[in-house]
Each structure stands twice: as structure tokens, then as C-alpha cells.
Amino acid sequence: MSEERAEKIAKMAELLDDAAVTATAIPQLTKVFSLGVDTAYAVQEALVGRRLARGEKLVGIKMGLTSRAKMAQVGVHEVIWGRLTDATAIPDGGTVRTAGFIHPRIEPEVAFLLRGGEIAAVAPALEIIDSRYANFEFTQPDVVADNTSAAAYTIGPWQAAPADLANLGVLLEVDGRVVQTGSTAAILGDPRRALAEGRRLTARHGVKLADDWVFLAGAATEAVPLRPGAHVRAVVQGLGSASIKAALA
Amino acid sequence: MTLAISKDTLDEAVRILHRAQETRTPCPPLRERLLPVGDVASAYAVQRAMTQDAVAHGRRVVGAKIGLTNPVVQKQLGVGQPDFGVLFADMAAWDGAEVDVTRLLQPKVEAEVAFVLGRDLPYEQVTVADVIRATDYLLPAIEIVDSRIAGWDISIVDTVADNASSAMFVLGNQPVALSSVDLRLCGAVLEHQGEPVSVGSGAACLGNPVHAVAWLAATMAQAGTPLHAGDVILSGALGPMVPVTPGASYEARITGLGTVRTAFTPGTKR
DSSP: OOHHHHHHHHHHHHHHHHHHHHTOOBOOGGGTSOOOHHHHHHHHHHHHHHHHHTTOOEEEEEEESOSHHHHHHHTOOSOEEEEEEGGGEEOTTOEEOGGGSSSOEEEEEEEEEEETTEEEEEEEEEEEEOOSBGGGOOOHHHHHHTGGGEEEEEEOOOBOOOSOOTTBEEEEEETTEEEEEEEGGGTTTSHHHHHHHHHHHHHTTTOOOOTTOEEEEEESSOOEEOOTTOEEEEEETTTEEEEEEEOOO | OOOSSOHHHHHHHHHHHHHHHHHTOOBOOOBTTTBOTTOHHHHHHHHHHHHHHHHHTTOOEEEEEEEOOSHHHHHHTTOSSOEEEEEEGGGEEOTTOEEOGGGOSSOEEEEEEEEEESSOBOOSSOOHHHHHHHEEEEEEEEEEEOOSBGGGOOOHHHHHHTGGGEEEEEEOSSOBOGGGSOTTTBEEEEEETTEEEEEEEGGGTTTSHHHHHHHHHHHHHHTTOOBOTTOEEEEEESSOOEEOOTTOEEEEEETTTEEEEEEEOOOOOO
């Protein structure tokens, strides 16, 4: 890697890191730098590297843009992946401070627990996404560099994987009201396909899915804004639910 | 009941919708021109006149469909409740059979739960328990909706007059007991060539398709045309409707209910 390129990557990672730490939106990197998808993954690695240097641990992988609804919502048309760290995990039923985010949104997901690169257990999950870019607007390299908008996540009860995961009904409830309905079929037709894609795409960047990692397969519905005081629950047919509470301030 | 529109206006609306279907040429919206905006009663009067006409021509009524069961769609049309249309036997296509796309104007497809009643539902006030008790069995279904109104530019009165934008329906063939399915949480997907093109779950239909059927039963009893044993009820879309591509085939899968398919002819140049 040229020194110039390394400096550029470090600079972009710093901008994104500061944006997240201070909960302040920044302009899209692609408006300022020339940035392709490969370099964007290098920025993501550097960005997460800064957090690991602060003591956070890498605990898994998340997939993004695995549904048509999501692709349409953000205008990007390829599956992407990001990294999960322990500092962003919220216990099931736990509380999260929205003030720590810029413009957080929340979506229902399916999570896998990995062993030997395979599914050891399944759980309903919630993911909070929070683009570090103004107005949640980005190109594909932008969102990849921004660790695919990852902000926080909650995993419900782990359980043995049912024989068929392809078409489980999914509800997103806010304060006891259903605000989104969908199916795990929204995740590439079957969340298991997201794992195959994740394995393939991470390998491209030299990342091997490790034992006990969490794998967030992708959203089953559109994301909705996470407002202070909201109680949010993801319900997945046959898998139960995962919930979080957004603190009032 | 006195209507806001004259007999002549009603007849004109019926003629226009008929002509649109017969010539496969969509017509402009009926609202304002013929039907006052928001005058749902007059719109149902148009639908009723068309139904009577159809029955007089020997078409057999086999049930009803419920539309506008999604709050998002209701909001788009500025209404707070669903609507309904009449199902005729000749609207049914067989599972997997090819549908002649030239019979249709601007078709769309959606995955639904079909209820088949084992008992009459004559009550003007209906509970969920009444619906459960009256349901003989469920079938997975694909509804092929269509609009006689150009570009699907519909308001509530346009779609109600146009038999709730109905066209055809396809029922699965394996009956399932209501007690064996979680109708709120069941996943629903409509696939085109193995790709999901519309997904949802039972809750997308008024929170539960049973709610939609309860609404329909009460509404139809109030209208003096109650639901009867043997009626087929298409309870409402479980995901966004998908415009039909001529030549394409679609499969609906509803967890716990099974699958049902439809295919369309490539169409011919007119």
C-alpha cells in the first residue's frame, strides 16, 4: 500500500470515528475523496481498528442491504457487510440512549450463532443503524466505509435452528403497535443465503467467520426511526422476540 | 336508501366500467365526473348494479374479496376502513395454470389467505369467535387484481365501483384448519423465478386476516347480502402488490398454509 493511500484511509476512518463518537453527521466521503468499494472496506477495517485499539472486541459480522425494500430505501443494489463489536451489544430488554446516535433507525433481524462457520443457534434480533452521513444519504462505498451504518444490536433467546427459516413472519412493534410486517424471505429469499454470502464476501477481505461470532443476517422489514422513550420489539414466527427500550434522554 | 347520484349517472358509471373491461381499455377515473369524492355509498351502488347485471347474465357468485386491508394503503386513499368486492366462479384460475394476460388490463398479484365458510355469518355485529366458528378451512391464494381505471389512478370511490379492483383468483388445493396456523405471524412471500418480489406476514392484513373477515361479515350483513356457508373469502394482501410481467409465473408461499402458483401468457400484440 502506498503511503499516500494509507494516509487517506486513516483520515477517512478518523472522520467516521469522530462522527460516531460525537454523534455528529458528516458529508459523504465520496463527495470529498475518490473512494471505491475495495478502499471503502479498508476504511471500515481501519475504523473498527480504532475502536479495537480502545479496547472493544470483534464479536461478529452483520449483513446489510439484503432486501429489496432496503435496497430501494437507500438506493444501493449489492449486499454489503460490516463488523460487530462487543461495545455495541445491548442485552435483550435493555435500554439504549438515543442521544448517543445521530438519527438512529431500528429494524428486525434474524441472528445466527456461528460454530465452524455454520449455524449453531438462531435468535430474533434488533439492529439499530445510524448512518454517520447527513440525511442518511450515501453511495455504496460510503456506507461500506461507515461499517454499514452499524450502531447497536440486541439478540433475543438463542435456540436450535428450525428446519426451515425461509419464510417466518416478522413483526416490528413500537410501543405495542405493529409498525412493520415482513418475512425472513425478505433476507435474500432465505436468511441462510445471507450466511453463504457473508462467508464469501468476508473471505474476499481475508476475514474468516470465527466460532461464537454473532451473524446478523439482514433486515426483514424497512427500518423505522428510533425515538426516545420508545419500546421496540422484534417478533419472529416460531423464534420469539427481542426487545429494547430507548431512554427518554 | 337515497343516493347522491341519479339513476342516469349510475348507469353511465356501469356502462363505462363495462366498456373498459370489454375493450381491455382503461377509462379515466369516475370520481368528480360521475361519483362525488368520498361518496362510498354511491360507489357501492354502482358495484351492486354491476353484480346484479352479472348474475342476470348467469355468472355465479362464490364469495367476496376484501381490499384496502393495509393501513398504509388506506392512508394513501384517505380511508379508515377496508372495502369489498364480489367473487364470481369464472374469476377462478387453477393452481399453476396459465392465465391469458390479454383478458386483463393492468394486472397485479398478491398473496392472500382464503377462508372457506362452513356456516352462514348473518350477524350485523360479528366477533372473531364467530369467524373462527364459521370457518370450514383455509387455503393459500393468489389474487390477481386489476383496475379498469387508467394507470391505477384510483380513489376509494373508483375502486369500490370497480368491484374493489378485482379480476381473478387462484386457490391452493389443500385445505388447512384455522386452528393449525398462526395467522398473525405466518410469513408470506410472493416469488417470481425464485426471487422474493413481495414479502409480509399475516399481521399486514388488519393485524390478522380473521379481523378482515369479521369486518366483511358484519359489513355484508348490514348491506343485506350476508356471507353464506361455502363462500370463499379473499381476506386481503399480506404484502405489497406486484405488477404482472406478461409471460411470468408467480408462487405464493404462506407458512403453515402451503403454496399456490399462477402463470401468465406472454401476451399478444394488439
